[in-house]
Amino acid sequence: MWDKIEHNGQEVWVLPVTAYGPPVPQTLWHYIGYVCRHGADAHIEGQSRRFQELVATFRSEEEAREAGYDEGRRLADQVSVAKA
Template sequence: MWDKIEHNGREVWVLPVTAYGPPVPETVWHYIGYVCRHGADAHLEGQSQRFQELVTTFRSEEEAREAGYDEGRRLADGLSGAKS
């Protein structure tokens, strides 16, 4: 399920995804996500910055979510420095 935090005037959305199909006891995780302004339509071109990590694996859903939030914060910080 998608989760959201707010950082530096932006929304950071992250979805942990299983690496190899349905969860099992030793499931490893990746994440996908995007950063956008409040109220933006993230499905429209130019309204969001997407990111993902599909190489590194994480040992839990929460670990993947937190890594996604960290990446989203870095992107939000960079976007805030750029003219919008």
């Protein structure tokens, strides 16, 4: 499921996804996500920044989620700096 945190006035959404099919013991994970301002329609071009990690693998769903949050925070910080 998609999970969300807020960072620097923006929403960071992350979805951990399995690397190789359905979950089994020792499943590896990737993530996909996006950053948008509050109230944005993420499906409309220009209202969100999408990101993913589909090369590196993570040993758990939680590890993938946290890595996605880290990347989303980094992107949100870049937007904040660009506006300043």
